[in-house]
Amino acid sequence: RKEVEQDPGPFNVPEGATVAFNCTYSNSASQSFFWYRQDCRKEPKLLMSVYSSGNEDGRFTAQLNRASQYISLLIRDSKLSDSATYLCVVNPMNSGYSTLTFGKGTMLLVSP
């Protein structure tokens, strides 16, 4: 099983749709989880951290399920500007951030 797996997509959705991405991780000792957004040919940027209790930032909701070892990202009321690749990032270490493992990303295309 790969360390961090994501559905590569692309997810093609119309404006206003709700879309959800899942990401599974193999290391049960993983402690920290993040979603990054990467626009085409640009650098990744942090979208949000994922907390154990789940967290929301405007139209974006992130959740963590430790028992099943997956995290999710829900985007409500999709905008054209949400079109990007979403990277799931996991810190597999028990302490520190010496290395982070990136998923290969899920591409989202929002159309008018």
Added chain:
Amino acid sequence: EAQVTQNPRYLITVTGKKLTVTCSQNMNHEYMSWYRQDPGLGLRQIYYSMNVEVTDKGDVPEGYKVSRKEKRNFPLILESPSPNQTSLYFCASRAPFTGELFFGEGSRLTVL
């Protein structure tokens, strides 16, 4: 403005000609890292540095060297580049408490 700066942004070179990609951050971050991104493979860590004079191998260190003589700079050195090192390279530094990675804009390297 807080930022990570990489140079050059674009480079075409030939096999065997040594090159250095510079990376500098102005956020006083202790942790810095280099990644390469290839289609279908996602972001893979090359080397990272927890602090000055402390560097360690990531997942794909072969063919690369790094140095960390001062906190702000973390150059990536390709002593004898080969075509399989053609890739998009990102330098990143990490905020100490949030764990957020700040990426440079990327350096697109082509080795002929």
